[in-house]
Each structure stands twice: as C-alpha cells, then as structure tokens.
Amino acid sequence: MSTQRQGRDWSTLVLDIYVVVFFVYLFAPLLVMSLAAFNAYEYPSVTQWRGWTLQWFGELARDDRILQGVVNSLIVALGVILVALPLGLSGAFILTRLRGRYNNLLYAILVSPLLIPGIVLGISTLIFWGRVDVPGGLFLTVMAQGSFIAAYSMLLFMARLQRQDRGLEEAALDLGASSFFMFRRITVPFLMPTILTAAVIAFLQSIENYNTTVFAIGGDWTLVTEIGSRFRFGLSPVINVIGVIFVVFTVIAASVYVLQKERERKRKLAR
Template sequence: MSNVQSISGQAASYNQRFYQPTWLQRLSDRLPRIGFALYMLLFFTYLMLPLGILAAATFNSSSFPTITPWLGTTLQWVDAMFKDTQMWTALGKSLLIAAGVIAISLPVGTAAALILTSLHGRSRNFLYALMVSPLLTPGVVIGIATLLFWRKTGISGGLFLTILAQSSFIISFVMLMIAARLQRFDRTMEDAALSLGASRAYVFRRILLPYLRPSLLAASCIAFLQSFENYNTTLFVRGTETPLTIFIAAKVRAGLTPAVNALGLTMMILTIGGAIGWEIARRRKRS
C-alpha cells in the first residue's frame, strides 16, 4: 500500500513539474476577462465622450458649440442660458407635456398590465399584440394619425394633442414594465386577503400597490424620458407650441450657440446628482 502511495505521489510531482501551464495557456485563460474589460472600456467611452465634449464646449469662448479651436475659457454661455427666456419657456412646456404623459400612461398602462396578467390563451395574445403595436409604429405615423383624427373634432394641435399622441405609445412601455413585475407576484397573498373578507380595492391599495411601487417609479422615469426627448411625434401635433426638442431643432437650423450646451450640462448634473442621491438614500435604508 505504501508503495502505491509513493508511486502516485511521484507521478503527481512529475505532472506538476513538466506540465505546468505555459504563458500561452495563462493568456488564453485570461483572454475572456481582458476582452470583457476592453469592451466595457470602449462602451463607456462611446457613451461618455460626447457628453464630455458637450460639457467642455460650454466653457469655450467660441460662438459655435465646439472644442476646437479652443479660444479661451468663459462662463458667458452659462449666463446666456439663464437669460434665454425662449429656452426656459420651451423647457417648461416639455416638462408640462411629460407630466401630462405620466398622468395618463401610468394608470392606463398599469390597468392594461393587470388585465394582461389575468387573461389566458388567445385573448391574452390579442391584448399583448394590441398594446405593443404602437412601439412598432414609426413616430411620424403616430403623429400624423393623431393629428388627422383629432382635427375632425376641431383640435388642430397644441399641448393637449401632444400629450395624447405621446401617451399612445408610452403606455406600452409602462404596461411592459408593470407586467414584468406582476409575473413575480405571489397570488396566494391576494387570495388569502380576499378569503379573509378584504375588498378588491383594499387588496389593491395595501398589497398590490406597495409591491408595484418600484416598477411604478421606474415606469414614471421611462415615461418622462420618452416624452421629454420625443421629436418625431411632437413635430406634427405641437401646433403653435414649441417644446424643447423643437426649439433645439430650430436652433440647429438657425444657428446653435453654446447656451444650449450649458442647458444640457445643467440637466446632466441634475440627473447624475439625483441618481447619486437616490443610491445613497437606498443604501442607508437597507442598512
């Protein structure tokens, strides 16, 4: 027995000695991690480089938003941003439209998600296809169709029509996010509450709504962003109103100034600051 153990020990030491991984083998083992790190570096560079150029152009003395040539550091475009009343009016209209879109798309999308998760078979597939179809429709088509439909009632355009047109496809985003959350909902809690005499409204208010709160918040953010940045649909239904996206597009044609960059930098700072504050509050709540 001891001879067998000694022979196996000698064989193991022999293998460790003569079959150690070569540098090529070690490189091949590390190659996936190196490739992933390189991919993430390129990905974040692709995302952040335009934002960095936008921020840097805010402080260039050039009257055109560029960083080359660098004509000197200045804060005049930040001052011009605060003095541009047309820009702030356009921003206020975009915020008002986004608030209206959230007010419509959140309850309608939530109701559609609740109905979708309660159906089965062909009726479920039909409702899903019906609600998702606006996402597959070009924004130009949605804008023109909305304008032609409501023009028959005497409404030719404006903030009201813009809110309705944007809500027609943003509801689909809300529905998908809420439905994804409902897929993990434990229906036994709802059945237990109903069996103990609770009403449907009470179950929704005290059980289902708290469970959906994270998805409702995320869906509100997505709805806000989709509305705030929308251009194709808004262009056809805005009427005489000028939201921020239309204002910036007009500035590009007439002559863009770095004051718009200053507004973009301000929004970036507020967004990043809000995200950091939210993460800090979430971690403190967990701890």
C-alpha cells in the same frame, strides 16, 4: 493547459482594450460638446478657443423661449404620467388576469407603439385628432407620447404582477374585504415601487422625446423641440450649456441609481 490559459489572458486583454475604446467613443463626443459651453466664441466650437467664460449660462437664464419650453416639457411629462400609468396598469391587469384566445393579439396591439417609429405615432395622432378639429399642441403631444409610454409602464406592471402572490388577495376577499378595499390595501401597496419606477421612466421618456413630439406639437414647443429648431436658426453655445446641465443631472441620477442597486444587491447577499 498553460497555452490555453495564455490564450485566455490574451483575449481578455484584447476585450479590455476594446471596452476602453468603446467607452472613449461614448464619452469623448459628450466632452467636446460640454467643453464648448465654456468657450467665449459665439459659434459652438472647441477648436476656436477664445478663453473660458460662463456668459452662456447667463444667456440661457435670459432665454424666454427655452424657459417656456422647460415649463411646457414639464406640463407634457405630468400629463403623460397621468395618462400612461393608469392605462399601462389597466392593460397589465387585463393581460395577466385574463387568459383568453385574444390575449396574444391584445398584447401585440398594446406593445405595437414600441415597435413602430416615433414619427409615425406623432403623425397618426395628428391626423386622427385633426378629423375632430383638434390641432397639434401640448394635448396631442401627451396623446402621442402616452400611446407608447403606456406600453412601457404596462410591461413594468406585468413583470411585477407576475411575481405577485395571489394568496394575499384571496385571503383578504375570503375575510370579507370588499374588492375595492382589497385593491387599495393589498394590490396598490404591492405595486407601489413599480408605480414609482414607471412614473420616473415615463417622466424621462417624455422629457427626452423628440421624434414623436415634433409632429404632434403644432405651434407650441417643448424644451427638446426648441433645441431642435435652434439647429436650423440661431445655433449658439446656449445649447451646449443645456447639454452640460443634462450631463451633470444624468451623471448624478445614474450614480444614485447604481449605488442604490449595489446596496440592494449587497443586502441580499448578506441575508
């Protein structure tokens, strides 16, 4: 018994060390990237240290292409939310409420954009709309991103709808509510938390997206495609500043999210 316990201690220790090493691996590169944002050397570097500076933050604020990129990213993200949520919700209703022979096939088609490479989504959208003479741009980006982000929202809505107590809807209808009234007063409120989650996820997915966007964006640009093109021309610590901003935002948002979950869990335990 004691040898077994000892063996377990050993393996726990090894695992703990492993986890620590893994997290160092995850975070050290981000630290390197962030640090270079404060280096007064014009090529991004942490090894050629020329002293601390905030000049690159100022330069970012004067960089019109990047600022316009942020605006374009926001436009696209808003478009994607408006497109993906209704599509995802409709797909979820049909898949959860209709039990037919083709249910699995429909499901496979609708989730397929999640399973094929992002560049292919961009390319197929570009070719398809090219036939009706719509060139690459913000609209095509919304279409290309929407095809897979809608699938994400659909999966979220399906999970929620499967937990729904259909009795409430039935009761409302039996009591004479019109189906539209019932939908507005029972179904939508029930789905509201998921609608918000889906909107946040759609927003983040859209802002982040590069591989699909780079094919569909045409002559326009988003923040991320602009960053991508800077790797070819004009790499400067301004990109690192964007990195720092991303890191700070993400840490704050993720902390809030985890704390929220933690509080929910404790509340459930207390009950």
